[in-house]
Amino acid sequence: MISAGVRVPLELFYGQKIEKGWKDGLHEQFDEWLNTLEEGMEGKEGKLDEIVGEIFKMRQELTGMIAESLVEKLHSQELEQTEMVCPKCGRVLTSRDEVERTVETMVGQVKLKRPYFWCKKCSEGFYPLDEALNLSERKKQWDIQEAGASLAVEVPYEKAEELFNELTGLSMSDHTVHEIVGDLCESVDVLDVAPSVEEVERKIREVGVGKKRRPIMVLATDGVHVPTRPERAKGKREGRKKVRAKRANWEGEWKEAKGFRFYLVDGERIEHILSWHQVQSNEELKESLEKVKEAGLIPEDEVRLCNS
Ligand SMILES: [Zn+2]
Incomplete structure (x- = not known):
């Protein structure tokens, strides 16, 4: 009870009420989550990797529900909105529907049920909540x-x-x-991910401090074999012999995805300079290396350049 002598601002009173309600709802969900966690641990020895594994498996649900509750708390206006002004023609639109949408984030799935507005004149639909949340149109945020x-x-x-x-x-x-x-x-081009010439020179200077000889810079090229199985090699085959014959056929068609890395060697330490793996062929690899050379990123007079 609020005594007659003390005036509590109404906004503050309501603000506290909403806040409390928000956390109460979460606490209940958290309790349920803990129950499920307990069930998941039943019959286990309780080694740390079991505990961590079980929590890791379920953590998205927990953090996802916190995100959902925060959306509700912070965007009650957009969630309860019944009218909006069309940003294109200025007409007042009335919401007819609440539409559900589930988005995926690093902290889990977030389920949204938000009002939808349709402008007949502009033939365009609007979700004020999506705008307020700055959602990506894609499911994965x-x-x-x-x-x-x-x-x-x-x-x-x-x-x-x-x-x-x-x-x-x-x-x-x-x-x-x-x-x-x-x-x-x-x-994205190799030069988009490359450091600046100044940055490279700074690193070379740092590694070369107090040494008579020029620092060693290594250019390492690597290839990862990615099997690209042609359509005709897929599907069921009748006998073992046939399988063997087919396999030899597509094994030769493995594609080589290559990349390269430049790094400085400083005793035991390695100073990373640049890595690039978005190449599909030896030609593309050569082209990317040419670009690095032309941009003057590797000052060949200041280092001893080695291949590995
Ligand atoms: Zn309109």
């Missing part, structure tokens, strides 16, 4: 897209997929991420 793309710039796509899954427990292997990475790799 910006954080996943960025993480996947930055991995795939460093290593071949198949390897990036594997690493991403291992480290995050999430899959980036859907059409959209492949598409984004594809777009990115087409538009």
